[in-house]
Amino acid sequence: MDKKRFEELEEKIGYFFRNRELLKKALTHKSFSFEKDRKENYEVLEFLGDAVIGLIVSEELIKRFPTKSEGELSQIRAYLVSEPSLSELAKTVDLGSYIYLGKGEHLSGGRKKSSILCDVLNLSLVLFILTVTLKLQGKFSRKTSLVRCGKY
Secondary structure (H helix, E strand, O other): OOHHHHHHHHHHHOOOOOOHHHHHHHOEOHHHHHHOOOOOOOHHHHHHHHHHHHHHHHHHHHHHOOOOOHHHHHHHHHHHOOHHHHHHHHHOOOHHHHOEOOHHHHHOOHHHOHHHHHHHHHHHHHHHHHHHHHHHHOOOOHHHOOOOOOOO
16 A cells, blocks of 8 residues: 555544554565565554553443443443444445555455454554554553463
8 A cells, every 4th residue: 555545544534643654564464464474464563452442441431321231331332343233334434446456355355355354453453552652651660461470
């Protein structure tokens, strides 16, 4: 994707990414990286994405519905972070047209597949959050890290 396409996507979502290489990775399906013999794709970021989107939605639900029970909040969150909900949101900005797909995935309608749209929307949101969070990370003590505790 050229610079103009990145700018077009950024304009649609209302956010301009500082690290376009990370954005490119978030938009790269494994079929594309396999065909191009590259290792870079969004699969590892997807692991992080699921956790981050769950946290963001949970926090917002607690703010909006302070009297709802944990069970009610869990049901609402499950719906909001579900594949159908996130893929519908992705369609509002035509996110599928920006995804790097392999030929086979492209021919099988990958740009409209709910699972792919959900993953890429999730990752786009995560990149935004990471941009903000990484600035704050320097202020957070590494001593609290599980890795530093020797657990992993």
